[in-house]
Amino acid sequence: MITVKKLVKRFGLKTVLRGVDFEVQPGEFVALLGPNGAGKTTFLRILASLSRPSLGQIRIAGYRLPDQAAQVRARLGVVSHLPLLYGDLTAEENLRFYARMYGIPHYEARLTEVLEMTGLEARRHDLVRTYSRGMQQRLAIGRAVLHDPDVMLFDEPYTGLDQDASSMLDDVLKTVAAQGRTVVMTSHDLARAEDLATRFDILSRGLISASASSAELKQTNLLSFYKQALAG
Amino acid sequence: MVDKATEIKSVKVDGTPARGSFIQAVAAVVWKDLRAEFRSRELFSAMLVFSLLIILIFNFALELDVKTRRSVTAGVLWATFAFAGTLGLNRSMAIEKDRGCMDGLLLAPVDRSAIYFGKVISNLIFMLIVEVIVLPVYSALYAINLFQPGLILVILLGSIGYVSVGTLLSAMSVQTRTRDILLPILLFPVAIPVLLAAVKASNGFLTGAEWAEILLPLNLLIAYDVIFIAVAFMVFDHVVEE
Numbered sequence: 007m008i009t010v011k012k013l014v015k016r017f018g019l020k021t022v023l024r025g026v027d028f029e030v031q032p033g034e035f036v037a038l039l040g041p042n043g044a045g046k047t048t049f050l051r052i053l054a055s056l057s058r059p060s061l062g063q064i065r066i067a068g069y070r071l072p073d074q075a076a077q078v079r080a081r082l083g084v085v086s087h088l089p090l091l092y093g094d095l096t097a098e099e100n101l102r103f104y105a106r107m108y109g110i111p112h113y114e115a116r117l118t119e120v121l122e123m124t125g126l127e128a129r130r131h132d133l134v135r136t137y138s139r140g141m142q143q144r145l146a147i148g149r150a151v152l153h154d155p156d157v158m159l160f161d162e163p164y165t166g167l168d169q170d171a172s173s174m175l176d177d178v179l180k181t182v183a184a185q186g187r188t189v190v191m192t193s194h195d196l197a198r199a200e201d202l203a204t205r206f207d208i209l210s211r212g213l214i215s216a217s218a219s220s221a222e223l224k225q226t227n228l229l230s231f232y233k234q235a236l237a238g
Numbered sequence: 239m240v241d242k243a244t245e246i247k248s249v250k251v252d253g254t255p256a257r258g259s260f261i262q263a264v265a266a267v268v269w270k271d272l273r274a275e276f277r278s279r280e281l282f283s284a285m286l287v288f289s290l291l292i293i294l295i296f297n298f299a300l301e302l303d304v305k306t307r308r309s310v311t312a313g314v315l316w317a318t319f320a321f322a323g324t325l326g327l328n329r330s331m332a333i334e335k336d337r338g339c340m341d342g343l344l345l346a347p348v349d350r351s352a353i354y355f356g357k358v359i360s361n362l363i364f365m366l367i368v369e370v371i372v373l374p375v376y377s378a379l380y381a382i383n384l385f386q387p388g389l390i391l392v393i394l395l396g397s398i399g400y401v402s403v404g405t406l407l408s409a410m411s412v413q414t415r416t417r418d419i420l421l422p423i424l425l426f427p428v429a430i431p432v433l434l435a436a437v438k439a440s441n442g443f444l445t446g447a448e449w450a451e452i453l454l455p456l457n458l459l460i461a462y463d464v465i466f467i468a469v470a471f472m473v474f475d476h477v478v479e480e
Binding site: 054057080088090093094095106107133 | 267
């Protein structure tokens, strides 16, 4: 579903990604872990076609980036730590706006379905600026799944959420994954990543330094695997 | 809450650029901007109050006779529109940047120039509403009739040119930390041809100049509008991409 070969990203003289090779099979849930400044957000922004690679090849759902970016974006849902929502619009208006931007046909039924999935149906007519951070993040996921994408990218989705909001987000993420989507999520929360993901890749100093499936990690735990990968 | 794993498969979108989806995306951006603005009135009220204050300050500063007053009207009007317009352009793009909404727009599978045209249309609507309110106030304060079809045409053409280049530059400046300062520094030098042509043409209509005298700045205004829109259409994608 996602194939990345020798991906390099430079910002001026600084090289953030140094030839990343990355492959994700359909239906996999990959947790991309690594310390601050490892290049996780940059990597996800390139996959989301928000940033151009300096070198390398990327294919998502059979389409090349950056040449076929519109086709890739149609198959991609992105959630970051920012909600990407308008505070002066209601939840329903935000979703309606994005439905029109994505050219979704007959979207009214879909809006209700997404609001039910995120548990926000009762507050669909409230302005988003009156929502808590957790509710905004759930709506952000609703926005991202609105066009039924095959691939979901989550960039630190738990940032700024309290315990209750985080566990509610867990449920929404599990639902999204259970629907057969391919998911790539960056996170610093190893416990949550271990609970959700089926594979763990460690991005360190601009390269994928280690990779393991959840089955392989049964011998050890994610924390020691993570520490080992960073030390190596 | 989340045990509903059913999906409506018909919502899948293709992402192949089509004219219908382009127009729909432009309309969606305009609808969103108008809806949010008429609810918050943040941008509009700032532009309007600022415009009225400028006119009032000029009114007290320039205690002129009727003839001289008529000759400075075009300059005062366009200075007012330019300053108020800059305020609106800055705010309009800042709303997109502050909550990461610009990324949300850029993730949509449409030609990115649709976002540009949507923002241009909504910025133009805000600017025209402010102008519609400012003109009668100016007329009352300066005792000059500004409701002439020729002058209104010039205001429309000048506003299109100013907003089209301003929207492009605000998309650039909003990505910097000094966006509030940077936009006027970038915009005013680039918009000088539009402002000069607009002042000259407006002056021509207000002083009852010969048609031949008005035609040149009017043609220049149309040419600048076409050039600015065409250039912005070509470069907007590169401006908003990292």
